Amino acid sequence: MCADTTTTETTDYKSTLNLPKTDFPMRAGLPKREPAWLDRWEDIGVYDRLRKKQGRTPFTLHDGPPYANGHLHIGHALNKTIKDMIVRSHQMMGFDARYVPGWDCHGLPIEWKIEEQYRKKGRDKDEVPVLDFRQECRKFAEGWVDIQREEFKRLGVTGNWPDPYLTMDFHAEAVIAAEFQKFLMNGTLYQGSKPVMWSPVEQTALAEAEVEYHDKDSFTIWVKFAVTEAQAEDLNGAHVVIWTTTPWTIPSNKGVVYGAEFNYGLYEVTGTPDESWAHVGDRFILADNRAEDVMHHARLETGMWRRVRDVPTEDLSGVFLEHPLKGAEGANGEWDQPRDFRAAPFVTDEDGTGFVHCAPSHGMDEFELYRDAGMLEQVITYNVDPDGRFRADLPLFGGKAILKPNGKEGDANKAVIDKLASVGGLLARGKIKHSYPHSWRSKAPVIYRNTPQWFAAIDRKVGDGQDTYGTTIRERALTSIDELVKWTPKRGRNRLFSMIETRPDWVLSRQRAWGVPLTCFVKKGALPTDADFLLRDETVNARIVEAFEAEGADAWYKDGAKERFLSGVVDPNAYEQVFDILDVWFDSGSTHAFVLRDRADGSADGIADVYMEGTDQHRGWFHSSMLQACGTIGRAPYRNVVTHGFTLDEKGNKMSKSLGNTIVPEKVVQQYGADILRLWVAQADYTADQxxxxxxxxxxxxxxxxxxxxxxxxxxxxxxxxxxxxxxxxxxxxxxxxxxxxxxxxxxxxxxxxxxxxxxxxxxxxxxxxxxxxxxxxxxxxxxxxxxxxxxxxxxxxxxxxxxxxxxxxxxxxxxxxxxxxxxxxxxxxxxxxxxxxxxxxxxxxxxxxxxxLAAVIERVRNVRRVVTAALEVQRRDKVIGSSLEAAPIVYLENAEMVGMLQGVNFADVCIASQIALTTDPAPEGAFALEDVPGVAVVFALAVGEKCQRCWKILPDVGTHTHAGVCARCDNALS
Structure with a gap:
């Protein structure tokens, strides 16, 4: 009708198109805009409104409490973001997903900060009244809780932020005391004197969860113990040689042990270089596997020694040894008694000499050996004071320090080595770099030290009747791990199982001031083994818990506390009050009681749906929560345990301020916004290191x-x-x-x-x-x-x-x-x-x-489309066309069924071409094809017709309709 004019005139039809309309910007501007959304969520009460939704199954992720003593690091951001994703996703899947954030507020790190403040002011912590000191610790923790709360909220983490749980809340302290009393009453609490990991710097016992392992350079010495009595005559006068990396333990030596299954020999020195401590004629008893290595360290080359004979273990039986410091000037008879000599299962011939020196006060294997032999009274020493110094009256070494107050090497090792050398007790010495336990708080090395401590027995029958999953804490824990808990990733199960399977009793006591005390009393004059040593009385327990509810754990330290709790029940003068505080892992291990059990937004059965923390918590919170709950409710306090790895820099290195490779969450949020940080978490495999x-x-x-x-x-x-x-x-x-x-x-x-x-x-x-x-x-x-x-x-x-x-x-x-x-x-x-x-x-x-x-059909359509778009891209690259709408490709299909499929989806639109031809004819030679899409080939052709001025398709009918320069589809739209 108006073909002559529509092909030549151009009309602007842009205003007739339904083009996208939105104020949503491509540039997010997240750092500036996110805080407004946080304020909005708080204003409209999103978290509280979700709690009001009716008929939902509760879902509880129980928060492992971070420590309230510093700004957040990237590990905190990873941890809290994963938790938030768990809570939000379950809420949006129809659950009532509660999240009560919490903080760990007691313990040594906070004490340490307050003591640092005292030292800067020249104050002595021991001169400060304990209640004043505790109040300063409380205020310090309160300040950091407020700071960290805002930092967590800035990451977009939802939760009951106005009402978190704090282990220092009065109710929490009361429940922690009550949970401890359950161990007191069910027979698993006992006082024992055994070697525990001890921090001389912090002057307290540590649990395994408070220890991390780092490389350390240690002295090594090969020490000679003379044989003074042996059935085999030629062994008298010979020396048993031991090797140790802790020379400071030699003054506490009480014996030497050997392996009953090893091959030993008698070795004689036949020649020596000038620098060796060995002498011609010296005879040493050594494990055959270790003899050459020992001689090498003694600087005795091959040809300077010979093997005299086998020393069967029956020849070793009945041997007595002499301590190398026996008779030393100034020793005052301290080491004159013969040393014990016996077989032990923990000896190895893979390193050392095949013999192990025993200081049962400083090693658990030795302690258990002599405990089982009924000889602890004869072999336990108390040579090392809480500050890591030898007791002042120890001959030769009194006052020498194993570690300095700053955690560096003290003078004890050198003093022992020098004295051994001067009395002829050394065969060799050296240094070794090895993995060694350090306090995770002070980063200083720890030692094993025998001290009276309070323990929870994990293999003693728990007298509470909750025996569904076992009668001991260990049995209940191992059963829970396999039958009650799902592990993500699954390797978490093996990690915790192996730890609990082999762990010793739980050391509950700490010799510090800021925490919940061990709320118990011991009878004066009674021994720990006596039945009436511990006061077990429900009335006393109830009084303590009531006082803690009203006044917090400070009630334990107030004047007259003992009389307040005991009067009218027993004679207060007959009992001593225990002032050790509980391991902070007992605090956090008890959270299931005062959060899940006691709070309205906790869990109906006191069991969490999820505990989620870093993999280090297999020896920390997962572990202590398991032990604590198995001692009080008879099972694990969680149904799922999810663990994440550690955060590393881009090269896979551990982050360190000294290396300058740390990533601070606050700076990421300032530069990119919290959503980018959250997206990093979502894109990572959090079960491994990220x-x-x-x-x-x-x-x-x-x-x-x-x-x-x-x-x-x-x-x-x-x-x-x-x-x-x-x-x-x-x-x-x-x-x-x-x-x-x-x-x-x-x-x-x-x-x-x-x-x-x-x-x-x-x-x-x-x-x-x-x-x-x-x-x-x-x-x-x-x-x-x-x-x-x-x-x-x-x-x-x-x-x-x-x-x-x-x-x-x-x-x-x-x-x-x-x-x-x-x-x-x-x-x-x-x-x-x-x-x-x-x-x-x-x-x-x-x-x-x-x-x-249908999905299978569309997948086949997409494959054909790939061939077409790839063919058109060649033409675009060669500048034959600028847009795919200029094309009208011919598609050759070997499968006739595909023609109908492609026609059914309007294949020209699918390929964004103006026209397309489908044929089952054989493809001409040179047609474009892709190897991975067989049976499809494409020949390029230009679209025929004019360009529609509205949709830009090139079609034969353009210009033949009412509106100028458009195709039929656009003409209809304009009408």
Whole structure:
């Protein structure tokens, strides 16, 4: 009708297109904008509103308490973000997911800080009244709780922040005391004197959980013990040689042990160099496997010694030895008694000499050996004071320090070595670098030291009748590990099982001031083995707990406390009050009682659904909570244990201030925003160690931008959704039904992933769907329909219907991870005073959306599309065309069935070509093909016709319609 004019005139139809409209910016500006969302969530009370949702199954993640003594590090950020993702995802899957944050407030690190302040002011801690000191510790912890709370909230972590739990709250201290009293009453508490790991710097006993291992340079010495009495005559006058890396233990030596299954020999020195401490004619008894190594360290080369004969273990039986310091000038007879000599199972011939010197006060193996032999009274010494110095009256070495107050090497080892050398007791000496226990607080080395301590017996029958999972703490713990707890990752089970399987009794006491005291009394004059040594009285226990509820644990330290608790029950003068404090791991191990059991937002049965911490907590909180609960409720206090690894720099190195490779969460948030930090957590395999650094964060930010672009496209198109009539699922076009199928597939995978705490798996699936299935495929194909189709067209309404389905799922699936961004997206579409994505649940997805047969068809369509788009890309690269809309490729298909499939999805639109030809004719030679898509070939051709001035497709009918320069589809839309 007006063909002559429409092909020559150009009309601007841009205003007639349904182009995306949104104020959602591509530049997120997260660092500046996130705090406003935090304020908004607090104003509208999101966390409290979630608690009011009725009919939900409770889900409780119990917070392992961080220590209240410093700013957050990247490990804290990782830990709290994972916890937040667990809580939020379960809430959005229909649970009532509670999260009560908590803090560990007692213990040595805080004492240490207060003591540092005292030292700077020249004050002596021991001169400060204990109640004043404890108050200063409390104030210090309170200050850091407030600081850390704000730092955690800035990361987007949801929870009951106004009412956290603190181990120093009066109720908590009362419950901790009550939990300790259960050990007192059920027969597992006892006082014993045995070697425990002791920190001379901090002057307190330590548990295994408070110890970490670092390389240390130690002195090594080979020491001679003369044989003074032996059945085999030729052994008299010979020397048994021992090797040790702790020379300071030699003054406490009480014996030497050998391995009953090893081969020993008598060796004689036949020649010596000038620098050796050996002499011609010296005879040494050594394990055959170790003899050459020992002679080498004694600087005796081959030819300077010979093996005289075998020394069978029957020849060793009945031998007595002489301490090398016997008769030393100034020794005052301290070491004149013969040394014991016997077989022991812990001797090895893989290093050393095949003999082990025994100082039972400083080694657990030796202690247990002589305990089982009934000889502890004869062999226990008290040569080392709490500060790590030899007792002042110890001959030769009195006052010598094993460690200096700063944790550095003291003068004790050198003094012992020099004295041994001067009396002829040394065969050799040297140094070795080896893994050695250090206090995780002071970072100083620790020693084994025999001291009276309070223990929880883990192999003694627990007299509480809760025997479903075992009669001892160890039995209950091992049964719980295998029958009651699910482990993520599974290797966590093996780690904790092996630790508990072999661990000794739990050392409960600490010789410090800031904590919950061991609320018990001992009878004056009674021995720890006496039945009435410990006062076990329910009335006394109740008085203590009542006082702690009202006044906190300070009540124990107030004047007249003993009389207050004992009067009218027993004679207070007949008992002594214990002033050791409890191991802080007992505090945190008891949290299940005063949080899960006692709080309204705890757990109905006192058992947590999840404990989640770093892998170091297998020897820490997971461990102590297990032991504590098995002693009081008879089982583990958790159903799931989830563990994460450590944070490393980009090169895989441990972070260190001295190396300058630390990543501070606050700085990441200031530069990128908390959502980028959260996305880093979600993208990482948290079950292993994670790397983080500037380049890694740049990569995370790039992933974020791609995802944000997907969300922005949806927002731009969905502004008109309310004005259209959604299309029922049954009437959707095939491509839209395929998207619905993918949503149904993903819904199951996302829920299963979140339930399994697999955030990396969830994010990878959702990210791939958003960027590959949606942005790179579906959105790319449907832009034309969304922009150019008539408002009421089936295809456009179908696309908008699907976009709405995607929007609700994508935002809720991502909300546990990108808490700020999804809130921004949600409010852009659903503004309102009380609106929030975090008040939503993940929408249920109908099973009928699953159409695997259709999905298989679309997968084949996508493969053919790959061949077409690759063929067109060649033409674009060669500048034959600028846009795929200039093309009208011919697609050759060996499978005739594919023609119908491709026609059914409007394959030209799928390939974003103006026209396309499908044929089953044989492909001509030279046709474009891809090896991994057999049976498909493409020949390029230019589209025929004019360019539509509205949709830019090149079609033969352009210019033949009412509106100038448009195709039939656009003419209809304009009408």
């Amino acid at each position: 790397r983080i650094g500037p380049e890694i964060l740049k990569g995370v930010a790039d992933s974020y931008r791609r995802l944000r672009n997907t969300l922005r496209f949806m927002l731009g198109s969905l502004g008109e959704f309310d004005s259209i009539e959604p299309v029922p699922h049954a009437d959707l076009p095939p491509l839209e039904k395929w998207v619905a199928h993918r949503l149904a597939e993903l819904d199951g995978e996302v829920r299963a992933g979140y339930a399994a705490f697999d955030f990396q798996g969830v994010f990878q699936k959702v990210f791939t769907f958003a960027t590959v299935d949606l942005s790179a495929l579906y959105f790319d194909i449907r832009k034309d329909v969304l922009y150019c189709d008539a408002d009421d067209s089936l295809f456009r309404r179908g696309a908008l219907t699907v976009l709405d389905m995607v929007f609700h799922r994508l935002t809720t699936w991502l909300a546990p991870i990108l808490v700020f961004t999804t809130e921004e997206v949600w409010l852009e579409r659903f503004p309102g005073e009380g609106s929030s994505i975090h008040l939503q649940d993940m929408p249920q997805t109908p099973d009928e959306w699953l159409q695997p047969e």
